[in-house]
Every structure is written in C-alpha cells, then in structure tokens.
Amino acid sequence: MAAAIQGGGGVRKTEEFQELRPLLFSIAYRILASVSEAEDVVQETWLRYQATATQPGSARAFLSTVVTRISIDVLRSARVRREEYVGPWLPEPLLTDPYEDPARSAELADSLSMAALLLLQRLTPLERAVFVLREVFAFGFAEIASAVGRSEAACHQLAVRARRHMDAGRTRFDADRREREELAERFFDAFREGDVDGLTELLAADIHMIGDSGGKAPQFKPIILGVEKVIRVLAMFVPLVISSGGVVEAQQVNGQPGAVFRDRDGQVLSTWTLDILDGQIQTIRTVNNPDKLGHVGPVADAWASFREARHTSVGLRRPRSG
Structure with missing residues (x-):
C-alpha cells in the first residue's frame, strides 16, 4: 500500500511539474538571460521536488520558490564569469517562450526583449527576481516574499527600486x-x-x-x-x-x-x-x-x-x- 501511495504521488508530481515547466523556465530565463542555465535550473528544481518527502500544498508556490532561489544562486556565481567575458555580453537568444498567458502577452513579450534583459542585468539578483515575479508574472507580494526569503515590506521596496531603474532605461518600441x-x-x-x-x-x-x-x-x-x-x-x-x-x-x-x-x-x-x-x-x-x-x-x-x-x-x- 505504501508503495502504491508513493507511486501515485510520484505520478502526481510528474504531472504537476510538467504542467508548470513552461512557467518555471520562463522565470529562470528572465532572471539569468541564459537558455542553458535556465534549463539546468529547471532540472535541479525537478530533482528537489522529486526528493521532497511530502506533497506541498501548492505545487506552483513550491516550485516557483525553488526555481527562483536556485536562479538567484546561479546568477550570483555567473556574475564573476560575465565580468571576465571577452567583448560585449548579450543574452542567449530565445526563439520561442514556452509560457503563454493571453492576459499578460504584452508584458511577457516586452520582458523577453534583448533590451529588457540587458536592463535587468543592472539590477541586484534580488531586485531582478522580485521584478520578474511581480511585473512579468503578476505574483502577489506574499508569494514573492516566500520565494526570495524576505519580508513583504522589503519586497515592496525592492519592486519599487527595480521598477524605477527599468523605467529609466526602457526602450519604447513602436506599438504596431x-x-x-x-x-x-x-x-x-x-x-x-x-x-x-x-x-x-x-x-x-x-x-x-x-x-x-x-x-x-x-x-x-x-x-x-x-x-x-x-x-x-x-x-x-x-x-x-x-x-x-x-x-x-x-x-x-x-x-x-x-x-x-x-x-x-x-x-x-x-x-x-x-x-x-x-x-x-x-x-x-x-x-x-x-x-x-x-x-x-x-x-x-x-x-x-x-x-x-x-x-x-x-x-x-x-x-x-x-
């Protein structure tokens, strides 16, 4: 019986993860601006989810938190490599964003542009994560606070600073x-x-x-x-x-x-x-x-x-x- 329950839980986790994978990749890519690093982060997120002994109350909240925290850690170590990069550094190109949300299609497209990703590089890792979760994916501040390990008040401040920096340098593309x-x-x-x-x-x-x-x-x-x-x-x-x-x-x-x-x-x-x-x-x-x-x-x-x-x-x- 225990084995059957474990097996059923494994199937459920697999299904939930596959359903949320596009969102997880899109969060990681915008934080890291690297397809290869985002894919590695998503894979590590799955391994941690698979290893959890209990089923989280909300798979979306749990997985978003894990993918965000791993992305922040990867970003901090990647900054050293990027400082030593030969010539201008640009994000890894992405042809198709796997995550779709018709209600936020404009925000998703704008946040994916090379110009926006380069602006995000100017933010601290925490500012970047908060901005992506809030402005791009419309997470609530309670969810964001849990994901980045800061208070809601601190996340509000991080969001304001990030939005100010992004608005100051944002490229305004033609509407059509x-x-x-x-x-x-x-x-x-x-x-x-x-x-x-x-x-x-x-x-x-x-x-x-x-x-x-x-x-x-x-x-x-x-x-x-x-x-x-x-x-x-x-x-x-x-x-x-x-x-x-x-x-x-x-x-x-x-x-x-x-x-x-x-x-x-x-x-x-x-x-x-x-x-x-x-x-x-x-x-x-x-x-x-x-x-x-x-x-x-x-x-x-x-x-x-x-x-x-x-x-x-x-x-x-x-x-x-x-």
Missing part, C-alpha cells in the same frame, strides 16, 4: 508589431539582395550594432556606432553571406523582429535582433558566440565558413549617386 515586422522583412530582403540603398534607408542615423562573439567567432568589431560605419560593415559582411550560400531565416528572436543566419548546410552561424522605433532600426544585436547557439540548432564552424566566404565573395550594388 505588424509595422515592425514589415520593416524587418524589408531589411532582411535588402540584405539577401545585397541592396545597400535599401539597407541604408531603414537605419537610424545613430544606429548601434553590437556583436557578442565571446572571442570565439569572427567579428568585424564588437560595437559599431552610426549609420555610415554600420553600412560599411554590412557592405563587407553581406557578400560573405551571399557568396557562401548562407541563409537568412527571418524569425522572432526574444519576442522582437530578427533572424537566424545559417550556413549552406543549415547550421547556425548567428542570430540577429532588431530594435525598431519611429519607423527605423535603432539597434542591431548579433549573437555569434557558438556557446550560446546550441539550443537553436547544430552550430556551424563560423571560422571555416568565414574563410570559405572570403575566397568566393561577390560585390554589392553600390549606393545610388546623388
């Missing part, structure tokens, strides 16, 4: 998602066609292009500022992609318009995300570090692709005069 997607489509069409004019007219004058290679992939320059310099780099990069048979696959990346770049064999070279405001592209963020792309698909040897492309590159259509 369809317009942003259409502009991104025009950008990547011009890219595929090698049309420098078409690219130039879509870029803001003070555009930023930021690349994360971690020192492990080809990179023209980590940070490029201004439309002339960005176009100069694109004019060098586009022929390499075209001539090597590379594929530019339009995708939503972190809830924003973007693309996955693949080599001729379909292996992943990089991901790009576009921040679009006032009908122009304000920021291009590229993740080229192969360590951050394995969850997107088989990763290409970017150095080999780069060397091959340089031998076979073709010219671009130059900008029209006048």
